[in-house]
Amino acid sequence: MVEALHVLNHTFGFSSFRDQQGHIVDAVIRGKNTLVVMPTGGGKSLCYQIPALVREGMGIVISPLIALMQDQVSALNAHGLQAAFLNSTLSLTAMQDLERRIVAGNIDILYVAPERLIQARTINLLQQVKLSLFAIDEAHCLAQWGHDFRSDYLRLDVLPQSFPHVPRVALTATADRKTQHEIARCLQLDQDAQFVCGFDRSNIQYRIQQKNRPKKQLLSFLKEEQKDSAGIVYCLSRKKVEDTALWLQHEGFTALPYHAGMDTQSRQRHQDRFLREDGIIIVATIAFGMGIDKPNVRFVAHLDMPKSIEAYYQETGRAGRDGENATAILFYGMEDVVKLSQMAANSEGNEEFKRHERHRLNAMLGLCEMTSCRRQALLHYFDDSMDTPCGNCDNCIQPPQTRDATEDIRKALSCVYRTGQRFGAVHVIDVLRGSDNEKVRQFSHQTLSTYGIGKDLSTDAWRTIFRQLIVMGFLDVDASAYGNLRLTEKSRPILRGEQSIHLRYEIKVNNTKRSHKIRDDIDQENMALWNDLRACRKQLALENGVPPYIIFSDATLKEMIVYRPLNSSQLIEVNGVGDKKLEQFGEAFLDVIRNHEYA
Structure with a gap:
C-alpha cells in the first residue's frame, strides 16, 4: 500500500x-x-x-x-x-x-x-x-x-x-x-x-411527474431552472430523440441528438461537443452515457419512463458527478408502461427473462407512483437504507395529498371483472364513465352493472387509479396482447370489502371530454398545421374510399390544433376520436402534429 x-x-x-x-x-x-x-x-x-x-x-x-x-x-x-x-x-x-x-x-x-x-x-x-x-x-x-x-x-x-x-x-x-x-x-x-459502497447520491434531487404535455413541462424546467446548463434528455425511441433535439434547437437551446441509428462520425462529434463545450444538451436513447466522465452535468431528464430502477439509477447518476447540486426529472405516463411491457414481451429472452423484466418495470412504476420519500425507496431497492426521509426529493419537499380511494378502486376492479378481463384500461375507463362509442356497443357493455358508475371521475383520474392498481399488484397487464387488464389474487379482499386503500390525490371532477368552444377561424400561426391535417385526412380518405368527414370532422381537426396531442392517450381525449379511429388513423395525425410541435 x-x-x-x-x-x-x-x-x-x-x-x-x-x-x-x-x-x-x-x-x-x-x-x-x-x-x-x-x-x-x-x-x-x-x-x-x-x-x-x-x-x-x-x-x-x-x-x-x-x-x-x-x-x-x-x-x-x-x-x-x-x-x-x-x-x-x-x-x-x-x-x-x-x-x-x-x-x-x-x-x-x-x-x-x-x-x-x-x-x-x-x-x-x-x-x-x-x-x-x-x-x-x-x-x-x-x-x-x-x-x-x-x-x-x-x-x-x-x-x-x-x-x-x-x-x-x-x-x-x-x-x-x-x-x-x-x-x-x-x-x-x-x-x-x-x-x-452504498448507492446514495445525496446531491441529486429526484423529481417525478405525470405526463401532461411533457414538452411544455420540460421547457418550463429548462427555462426556469437550467438556463445555460449542460444536461441529458433521455427518450425511448430514435425518432423522438431527433424530434426533441430539433424542437429544443428552435427553442434556443444547443441540443444535439445521439442514438445508435446515427453514423459513427456524427455520434462521436456530438459526444465530443458535449464533453468539451458548456451548455450543451444531449438528447439521447440509452445508447448514450455509459462511462461519460463530464463532471458538471446539472440535470438528467427522462421524457419516457426507464424500463427498470437499475436503468433509472444508472442514467440519473450521470448528473452531478462533481458533487454539486443536480436534478433528475422524469415524466411518465401509462403509455410508457404499455410500450415497455410490449417490448419486454417481444424480446428474444426466455420466459424467465421476460418475467424478470416485468418485475423490474413494476418496481420502476412503483417508484413513480409512490407518495413517500423516493430516495428511501431507491436505496431500499438496492438493499441500502436511509433511516429518515431525504428532504431532497419532490415527495419530501412537497408531500402529495392522499385520499381514501377504496370505493373508486372497487368500481375499477369490478369493471375489469365484468368486462371479462380481456380489455385494456382505455376501454374499461370508457365503460366506467358511460361512454357511448362503437366498441362499448359492439360488446354490449352498456348493459353491465358497472356502466357509467364512474362518471364523477375524469379520464385522467381513472388512468391514475389504474396505474397505481397495477403498481400495487391488484391488477396485472397482459403484455403479450394489447395491455389487457386481469385481476390478481390480491384484489379479492378489496372486492369483498375487507381492505381500504389510500391513493395519491388527483383533481377528479370532470364528467365530459373537453367542452371548450373551438374557434371557427384558424389564425395565421396555426394555418400550416390546419392545412397539413386536412391533407392527411384527404389522403386517408382517398386510400379508404370515403369522404374526408368520415375520417374526422373539421371540429375534430380544430380541437387537435388547440390541444396538440402527442401520443395516443392524449389523442383519445379529443372529441371525435374513438378507439377504432385511434387505431386506424391516430398515428398518421399524431405524426403531423409532432412534426409541427418540433419544427
Missing part, C-alpha cells in the same frame, strides 16, 4: 483514498478476485488503475464502449502512463504496431472491448505477456437480468478458465443483489472481497 499511495499521490494527484477505495485497492493488489459496487463519481477507476500499475505486468480493462476507452486512455496518457486501446477503430498497421508494443512490455494498461477480448487472436496475444489484472468495467452487463444485457459479457467466463492466476475485479455503479450474485458467479469472484 505504500507504493499504492505513492501512485495515488504522484501519478493521479490525490492526497488520500476516499471511503473504501484503499481497502479495495489493497484487496486487488493482494490478488483477490473482487467485486466493487460504487456510486457514479465515487472513484471506481482508481480501484483498478492503481493496482494495475503497482502489480507486475500489464493491466487489461474490459470496457463496453469505444468512446469510453478513448476518453480513459487519453486521461491516462495525460498522466504520463503508457495506455492504449484495442478495438475496431484501429487500422491493421496500427493494430500490428500495438501488438508489438504489448509483447515488448511497453503498455501499462490496455483497454479492450468484450467482443475483441474473447477472440482467439486476443487470447493468444495476452497469454504471451505478464498480466497484472483484468478489470471488468460496467460489470452489470454481465448479468443476464441486468438492465443493459450484452451477450459478449456472458462469455467472459473465459477469464478464470484461460487466466486462472490473474486477479479479476468487476466494477459497476448499478447492481441489485441478484445482479451481484450473477456477476460473482460468472467471474468466480471471492466472497470475502466484495465491496458494496
